Amino acid sequence: MTNGLCSVRRVIGVIAVCSALGATAAGKAAAGEKRKDERILLALSDIVLTIDADSIQVVGQTRRLRSHTYLPIPDENGNIAYAANLEVDCARKLSRYTGATGTKADGKIERLDDDAEFTPIVVDTPVSVLRNQTCPIQSAKWDVGGVTLLAPPQAAARAIFALVQLGISSSAAAELASRTYDYAPSLLMRLNEQKVPKAKHRQVIEALGVLVEEEAKPPLPIVPQAAAVRSGKVGEYTHAEMELAAGLWLKADATFEYFLTVGSLDEAARGTWSADGDQITLKPGKIPAKQGEVDFTGWRVFAKGSDLTVIREGQPMLFERRKN
Known part of the structure; x- marks a missing residue:
């Protein structure tokens, strides 16, 4: 040749x-x-x-x-x-x-x-x-x-090149890039098995690229925003009734996470939030296609004491604040 x-x-x-x-x-x-x-x-x-x-x-x-x-x-x-x-x-x-x-x-x-x-x-x-x-x-x-090799070869090779550049050993890079990850605990276990320093976890996950599904990635660290913290509304709120469970997490970085499950219906959303007195506005971000789409049009959310009341389609739902 x-x-x-x-x-x-x-x-x-x-x-x-x-x-x-x-x-x-x-x-x-x-x-x-x-x-x-x-x-x-x-x-x-x-x-x-x-x-x-x-x-x-x-x-x-x-x-x-x-x-x-x-x-x-x-x-x-x-x-x-x-x-x-x-x-x-x-x-x-x-x-x-x-x-x-x-x-x-x-x-x-x-x-x-x-x-x-x-x-x-x-x-x-x-x-x-x-x-x-x-x-x-x-x-x-x-x-x-x-x-x-159980991952797509080209993607695995790209991950290996990036991992070695980070100082990960050849053997550890091969092991880490040899598979895909769709479950956060298995990804963490793999990182620990290959003795990846905790300080490098996020860099290594980024280097693995498409081998790591979104649901397997750890959440980004919360960077507090003064307005969100000052509002006093930061916290985790839950609502439960027969066959229905829902949660709303107002984070200190002015983002939120929401979920609801009832019967065969599952909803989930992420976005940003702001407060004006007791009124809270939720602005959803991009929703993963495989999760139920949530239409926040017409929603009203306001604080009542330490809890939240969410009025959805005219029906009030009380979300109680979780105590630490």
Whole structure:
């Protein structure tokens, strides 16, 4: 092959210790889902290298496999990722690529030339990582090692690049970026497992990007606003009756959160609030599509003692202030 992966072979000069990554699974595929067994073998600031574990073939002293290379920015060929079949002659320390493709930043895929002949494997390059990882394998039943990738590969690679830039170790970056998160406690547990300092949690979550669903992200710290605090209305208020529960949280940063659940109906909203004497105005922000839309038109909210009265569609609802 005369372009593409030939240059990728010389991208790095340091090999991550693959054995340190371990053969760990980041989670389980959905029941019945056919998932490619892609493993992260190398996770650095300038390259992520993976292998399709179920593609490995052992033929005497030859190993055949499918590998993937991800880059943080397009290379001189305009490609941000490569995939190729690699044939490794373990005895002679030679290799050649076939069936290679390059992926542009816009997602366009181009076919690359095959290597006409085997060439020597240069140490401290991605292909030497693949040789060291696969040549000891004696049958297709052996575990190739690495970190099992359960997240979209391109998104995982972008997260790894960002995490390593933050000073997160290669092994921890691979583990953190190997899956997606839709539940805050599991995300926190993962951060603690990888010994991420609490002071870096928010930066790491931002680096994980699209791998973290909105509902898994911790709430932003509250920055008090003088007017909200001075109003004396800051607090959590709840309303409950048979089969109905509702809550309204007026925060010190002049934002609010509201929820209501009754039967099969669920409502939720966030926004900003302000107070003029005992009158309170709620201004909703963007409402997630998967939550019930709340129309605040015609609502009246006013303070009565330490509690709130919400008049909705002509019906008053008393929200009692929670005591700390």
